[in-house]
Amino acid sequence: RAKELGGRRVEVFAAHMHADVVRRLELAADLQRALQEKQFAVEYQPVVDLATSRVTAVEALVRWWRGSTFVPPEQFLGPAEDTGLIVPLSEWILKEACREVAGWRESSWDIGLSLNLSARQITAPRFVETVSEALAESGLPASALTLEVIEEMLVEDAEDTVAKLSELRALGVRLAIDDFGTGYASLAFLRQLPVDMIKIDPSFVSGLGRDETLTLLTRTIVRLGHDLGLIVVAEGIERPEQLELLREMGCTRGQGYLVARPMAARGVDHLMRTTLQNTA
Numbered sequence: 001r002a003k004e005l006g007g008r009r010v011e012v013f014a015a016h017m018h019a020d021v022v023r024r025l026e027l028a029a030d031l032q033r034a035l036q037e038k039q040f041a042v043e044y045q046p047v048v049d050l051a052t053s054r055v056t057a058v059e060a061l062v063r064w065w066r067g068s069t070f071v072p073p074e075q076f077l078g079p080a081e082d083t084g085l086i087v088p089l090s091e092w093i094l095k096e097a098c099r100e101v102a103g104w105r106e107s108s109w110d111i112g113l114s115l116n117l118s119a120r121q122i123t124a125p126r127f128v129e130t131v132s133e134a135l136a137e138s139g140l141p142a143s144a145l146t147l148e149v150i151e152e153m154l155v156e157d158a159e160d161t162v163a164k165l166s167e168l169r170a171l172g173v174r175l176a177i178d179d180f181g182t183g184y185a186s187l188a189f190l191r192q193l194p195v196d197m198i199k200i201d202p203s204f205v206s207g208l209g210r211d212e213t214l215t216l217l218t219r220t221i222v223r224l225g226h227d228l229g230l231i232v233v234a235e236g237i238e239r240p241e242q243l244e245l246l247r248e249m250g251c252t253r254g255q256g257y258l259v260a261r262p263m264a265a266r267g268v269d270h271l272m273r274t275t276l277q278n279t280a
C-alpha cells in the first residue's frame with residue numbers, strides 16, 4: 001500500500017513537473033515573440049533629493065504586457081535570464097532609456113538615469129562596448145548613468161563581473177548596490193567593488209518609525225554610507241513618517257510611491273515640464 005501511494009505521488013509529481021515545464025516553454029516562446037513584436041516598455045520612477053525634493057534621477061523599470069495581462073518583472077526576468085533573452089532585452093532597455101533621458105536633459109535639467117543590470121547581461125561578450133555605444137549614440141554623459149547591481153551577481157563569475165564594472169566606472173559611469181542590506185555579504189561587496197551609491201532595501205525602510213530595530217538599522221546604514229563617502233538612497237518610501245525620519249537621518253535621496261510611482265515616458269515629460277514651471 002505504501003508502495004502504491006508512493007507510486008501515485010511520483011505520478012502526481014511528474015504531472016506537476018510536466019505542467020511546469022510546459023508553462024516555462026510557453027513563457028520562453030512568448031518572451032521571444034514579445035521582444036520581436038516590441039511588447040516591452042520602459043517605465044521610470046523618479047528619485048528625489050530628500051533635502052530639496054528635486055528630481056535627481058529616474059530608475060528605468062521594464063514592463064511587459066502579455067496581451068492584456070501585466071506580467072511583473074520578477075516573473076519573467078528569471079526565465080529571460082535562463083533562456084539568454086535577457087541579453088537582447090537588456091540592450092533594448094539600455095538604449096531606449098539612454099535616449100529618453102538624454103532628451104529630457106535637453107529640454108529641462110540634468111537628471112541621471114539608474115539602470116538595473118542582470119548577471120548574464122554583464123558576463124555576455126561586448127557588455128562594456130554595448131554600454132559605451134548606448135552612451136555615444138544617445139549623447140548621455142557617462143557620469144549621468146548609474147548601473148545598479150545586487151550582490152548575488154558577484155557569486156558566480158565574480159572576477160569577470162568586477163573587472164567589467166570597474167572598466168565602466170573608469171569611463172565615468174557610476175555604480176550602485178541595489179537592495180543593500182539584504183544579502184549576506186553587503187559589507188564584503190563594498191570592498192570588492194568600487195561603488196558610488198547604496199540603495200537601502202525597502203525591508204528596512206518599511207519599518208521606519210514602527211520597528212525600533214529596523215529604524216536603528218536604517219540609521220546605521222545611512223551613517224555607514226556617509227562615512228564611506230557614498231550617496232545613500234532609501235527605497236520604498238510610502239508614508240510621510242518614513243520621509244521625515246530619513247530627512248532627519250540625513251539620507252541623501254529617496255524613492256517610493258509616496259514620492260512618485262513608476263510612470264511612462266510621457267509622465268516624466270509632464271512632470272519635468274510642470275516642475276520647471278513651478279520653480280520658474
Ligand code: C2E
Pocket residue numbers: 045060061062072073074077090093116117118148178179235236237238255256257258262
Ligand atoms: P528594484 O530595482 O529594487 O526596483 C524597485 C522596485 O520596487 C520596482 O518594482 C518598483 O516599482 C517598486 N517600488 C518602488 N517604490 C515602491 C514603494 O513605495 N512600495 C513598493 N511596494 N514598491 C515600490 P518592479 O518594477 O516590479 O521591479 C522589481 C525588480 O525587478 C527590480 O527591483 C529589479 O530588481 C528588477 N527589474 C526591473 N526592471 C528591470 C530591468 O530593466 N532590468 C533588470 N535586469 N532588472 C529589472
Ligand code: MG
Pocket residue numbers: 059116148178
Ligand atoms: Mg533597482
Ligand code: MG
Pocket residue numbers: 178179199201202235
Ligand atoms: Mg531595490
Ligand code: MG
Pocket residue numbers: 178179
Ligand atoms: Mg529588488
